[in-house]
Amino acid sequence: MTQSSAFKQRIAEAIADDRLHRAVLSATVERDDLRRAEWARLTDVQGLRELARRIKDHTLDNLDRYLDQLITSFERLGIHVHFASTAEEARAATIDIAREHDCLHIVKSKSMLTEEIHLNEALEQAGLEVIETDLGEYLLQLDDDRPSHITCPAVHKDVAACAQTFTEKLGTPYTEDPPTLVKIARKALRDAFREADMAITGANFAVAESGTIVLIMNEGNGRFCVHHPRVHVAMMGIEKIVPTLNDLSVMLKLLARSATAQRMNIDTHLITGPKRDDDPDGPEHMHVIIVDAGRSAILAGRYREVLRCIRCGACLNACPVYRTVGGHAYGGTYPGPIGKLIAGLLSNYDHGVxxxxxxxxxxxxxxACPVKIDIPRMLLNMRADAIGRSWENRAKSRLLRRAMWAMRSPLRYEWGQRLIRTLMRMKAGRDGWLRRGFGPGRDWTAAQRDMKAPARRSFRDLWKKGEIR
Amino acid sequence: MRVGLFITCLTDTYYPRVGAAVVAVLRHLGCEVRFPTEQTCCGQPAFNNGLLDEARPLVANLAGVFRDDEYVVSPSASCAAMIGEHGPELFSAGSEPRRLIDDLASRMFDFTSFLCNVLKADPAPWIDGLKLDNAAFHYSCHSRPFVSPETAVERIDRLLGGRVTPLERFDQCCGFGGMFAMEYPQISGAMVEDKVQCIEASGAKTIICDEAGCRMNIEGALHRKGMDVRVVHTAEVIAEALGLSLPEGT
Structure with a gap:
C-alpha cells in the first residue's frame, strides 16, 4: 500500500468511528473555547505572543551558543550531559545510564520526545520495566495504545473505554465514576513509584543561564518521579532551550494558558541539579540527554520556525481536520497541524509527505499558536516540496497545470467556462444540481454533497449584454 | 471613487447574482464601477498546491488589468487575499512586477471590508428593507487577512442591524479548501456535515456567507440533505433591501 492510501485508510476508519469523533470533537472544542477565553483575559496577548516568538527565534538563531551555555551550566551543577544525534543514540544512552546505575524499575512522566524515539519498546527489550505515570499515558500503556494528542494523550477514549481498560487489565470492579477510576490508578502508581530506581522525564524547557530543567504537569506524578528514584534522566530536544529565567516566565505564561487554559499548571518544577547534601530528597544522579534526531536539519532550512513549537497542543484543538479524524489518523507521533509539519520534516519526508x-x-x-508559527505557510512550502513525489500528486499537478494554462488567456478562460457550463448543465437535474459529479467532481459528490451547475449566464456575459446595472 | 471589480472565477461562473449585487450596492453608494474582461483567475489553485510558477503569470496579469483603478473590490476575500497576502512574495523584491503587485495589494479589498473600512458605509438606508428572518452567520476562513472572526461578527451585526446571529462554531472551516475538497472528500465531507449540523441546530433559514467556495460546499451539503436553507452573500442581502437585485431568472 502506498503511504497515501494507508493514510486514507486510517482517515476512513477514523471517520467511521462515531464514538471517537464525538469524544475528540467535544474535548477539542471545549479546550479551544477555554483557551480563547483565557487568552482574552491577558492584557496584551498579541504582545505576549510576539515576545515569545522573538525569544524563540533569537534562541534558534543562536542555538550553538545557547547549547554551549546550557551544557556548561549543567556540568557546573553536576548534571551528566549526553548528546544524541539520532533516535538510536538516545535510546542507547538511556539504556547505558540504567545499566551504569544498576536500575531495573523505571517510572516515566509524560514526554512526547520519548514517544517519538520509541523509547519504551527499547527499554523493555533491554529487560527494564517501564511504567508511564501520567494518567492518560498509563491508561494507554495498559491498553498497548498510543497517544493521539500532544497534551491530552487519551483524548480519543471516552470514560467507558477507560473503565473497560481498568477492569480488563487491572481486574478492578467496573465503574464509570472518574474519581474512583483515578483512585484505582493512583493506588497502582504509588506502588510503581515506591519500587522505582530510575525516572525518565522530558523537559518542557531548559534554561541556558541556570541549567534548570522545567517540567510542567497537572497530576503531581512528575514530582514523585523526580523525588524518590535514585536516578533522574531528562530527555530534551535541542530546541527546548530558553536563554534566561526571565524568558522562561514568558513561555510559562503562554504554555499553561494555551495547553489547558490554566494561568499556571498545578505543578511547575524547576529542577536545578541532583540532590544536594542538605536536600531531604531528590535523585543522587541526574542525567540530561540532548537529542537532535533531525532537528538541526530543520534548523538549517526554510522551516526553522517549526522549532519554535512549545508542544501546547492548541493547534490540534483549533483544527477542524484534527477535530474530525483525531490523532491516530496522522500515523506519526505528533498529530494535528504541527504534526503534519514535524512528521515529514523530522524524517526528511520518509514519512508524512x-x-x-x-x-x-x-x-x-x-x-491558536502562542509562538505564531505560520503553519499554513509551512504547509504551502511542504506542498511545493511534495510535487511529483506520488502518482496522486502527479495527477493533481497535471490537472492544475492545464487549468492554469487555460486561465492565462481570457479567451481560453471564457471558452473553458462555456464548455464546463454546457457539460454540467447537461448532466444536472432540473433543479440545476448534480447528484453525481464527473471528472474531479466525482470526489466532490462522493462526500454526501451535491454539486451546483454553473449559472445559465455568467457574470461576464451579463455585463457584456449591459444587464448589470 | 473609481472601483475595479475583480469578479473571481467561481462568482463569475456560479453566482453572477452576487457580482450584480456587489456592483449595484457600490454604485448606489456612489462608486464608479468598471469590470475589465481581461481578468481571469488569481492563481490560488496553483499557489495552494505548490505550483508557484503556474500562479505567477496569473497574478501578474491581474496587476496589469487593475493598474489604474483606485480600488479593486472582489466578492471573495479568499481571492483578494491571494493577491494581497501571497501575490507579492511570488516576485523578487525591487522588480517591476513586484512593485505592481505591492501596489495592487494595497488597493485590494473584499466587498464587505471595502464597505466597512473604506466607504465606512452607514447601514441606515437599508436596515428597514432587510428581509432577514432567522439568519445566521458563517465566517469564511480566508477572510482572516482582512478581519478576525470576532470583528467579523461585530461588523455583520452593525451592517445588518443586529438581525444575524453567529452559527455555533461559526468560525470553524466548512471543509471547502479548494482541491482539498476533492483530494480528501471524506474529511471535507465530514467537516461540512458538522457545519450543516450547526445550521440545523440553529434553526436558521438564511446563512450569510461571503465566500463562493464555502457557499458551494455548504449549499451542496444542504441540497443533498434536502434542507430548505438559503445561503447568501452580504451584498445580496443589502441589494435586496435596497430593491436593487437582478430580476429573477436573469
Whole structure:
C-alpha cells in the first residue's frame, strides 16, 4: 500500500468511528473555547505572543551558543550531559545510564520526545520495566495504545473505554465514576513509584543561564518521579532551550494558558541539579540527554520556525481536520497541524509527505499558536516540496497545470467556462444540481454533497449584454 | 471613487447574482464601477498546491488589468487575499512586477471590508428593507487577512442591524479548501456535515456567507440533505433591501 492510501485508510476508519469523533470533537472544542477565553483575559496577548516568538527565534538563531551555555551550566551543577544525534543514540544512552546505575524499575512522566524515539519498546527489550505515570499515558500503556494528542494523550477514549481498560487489565470492579477510576490508578502508581530506581522525564524547557530543567504537569506524578528514584534522566530536544529565567516566565505564561487554559499548571518544577547534601530528597544522579534526531536539519532550512513549537497542543484543538479524524489518523507521533509539519520534516519526508495536502488551509492553527508559527505557510512550502513525489500528486499537478494554462488567456478562460457550463448543465437535474459529479467532481459528490451547475449566464456575459446595472 | 471589480472565477461562473449585487450596492453608494474582461483567475489553485510558477503569470496579469483603478473590490476575500497576502512574495523584491503587485495589494479589498473600512458605509438606508428572518452567520476562513472572526461578527451585526446571529462554531472551516475538497472528500465531507449540523441546530433559514467556495460546499451539503436553507452573500442581502437585485431568472 502506498503511504497515501494507508493514510486514507486510517482517515476512513477514523471517520467511521462515531464514538471517537464525538469524544475528540467535544474535548477539542471545549479546550479551544477555554483557551480563547483565557487568552482574552491577558492584557496584551498579541504582545505576549510576539515576545515569545522573538525569544524563540533569537534562541534558534543562536542555538550553538545557547547549547554551549546550557551544557556548561549543567556540568557546573553536576548534571551528566549526553548528546544524541539520532533516535538510536538516545535510546542507547538511556539504556547505558540504567545499566551504569544498576536500575531495573523505571517510572516515566509524560514526554512526547520519548514517544517519538520509541523509547519504551527499547527499554523493555533491554529487560527494564517501564511504567508511564501520567494518567492518560498509563491508561494507554495498559491498553498497548498510543497517544493521539500532544497534551491530552487519551483524548480519543471516552470514560467507558477507560473503565473497560481498568477492569480488563487491572481486574478492578467496573465503574464509570472518574474519581474512583483515578483512585484505582493512583493506588497502582504509588506502588510503581515506591519500587522505582530510575525516572525518565522530558523537559518542557531548559534554561541556558541556570541549567534548570522545567517540567510542567497537572497530576503531581512528575514530582514523585523526580523525588524518590535514585536516578533522574531528562530527555530534551535541542530546541527546548530558553536563554534566561526571565524568558522562561514568558513561555510559562503562554504554555499553561494555551495547553489547558490554566494561568499556571498545578505543578511547575524547576529542577536545578541532583540532590544536594542538605536536600531531604531528590535523585543522587541526574542525567540530561540532548537529542537532535533531525532537528538541526530543520534548523538549517526554510522551516526553522517549526522549532519554535512549545508542544501546547492548541493547534490540534483549533483544527477542524484534527477535530474530525483525531490523532491516530496522522500515523506519526505528533498529530494535528504541527504534526503534519514535524512528521515529514523530522524524517526528511520518509514519512508524512502526503499530510500537508490534507488541510483546507483555514488558518485556525496560526490563530491558536502562542509562538505564531505560520503553519499554513509551512504547509504551502511542504506542498511545493511534495510535487511529483506520488502518482496522486502527479495527477493533481497535471490537472492544475492545464487549468492554469487555460486561465492565462481570457479567451481560453471564457471558452473553458462555456464548455464546463454546457457539460454540467447537461448532466444536472432540473433543479440545476448534480447528484453525481464527473471528472474531479466525482470526489466532490462522493462526500454526501451535491454539486451546483454553473449559472445559465455568467457574470461576464451579463455585463457584456449591459444587464448589470 | 473609481472601483475595479475583480469578479473571481467561481462568482463569475456560479453566482453572477452576487457580482450584480456587489456592483449595484457600490454604485448606489456612489462608486464608479468598471469590470475589465481581461481578468481571469488569481492563481490560488496553483499557489495552494505548490505550483508557484503556474500562479505567477496569473497574478501578474491581474496587476496589469487593475493598474489604474483606485480600488479593486472582489466578492471573495479568499481571492483578494491571494493577491494581497501571497501575490507579492511570488516576485523578487525591487522588480517591476513586484512593485505592481505591492501596489495592487494595497488597493485590494473584499466587498464587505471595502464597505466597512473604506466607504465606512452607514447601514441606515437599508436596515428597514432587510428581509432577514432567522439568519445566521458563517465566517469564511480566508477572510482572516482582512478581519478576525470576532470583528467579523461585530461588523455583520452593525451592517445588518443586529438581525444575524453567529452559527455555533461559526468560525470553524466548512471543509471547502479548494482541491482539498476533492483530494480528501471524506474529511471535507465530514467537516461540512458538522457545519450543516450547526445550521440545523440553529434553526436558521438564511446563512450569510461571503465566500463562493464555502457557499458551494455548504449549499451542496444542504441540497443533498434536502434542507430548505438559503445561503447568501452580504451584498445580496443589502441589494435586496435596497430593491436593487437582478430580476429573477436573469
Amino acid at each position: 502526503e499530510l500537508p495536502a490534507a488541510s483546507s488551509l483555514c488558518g485556525a492553527c496560526l490563530d
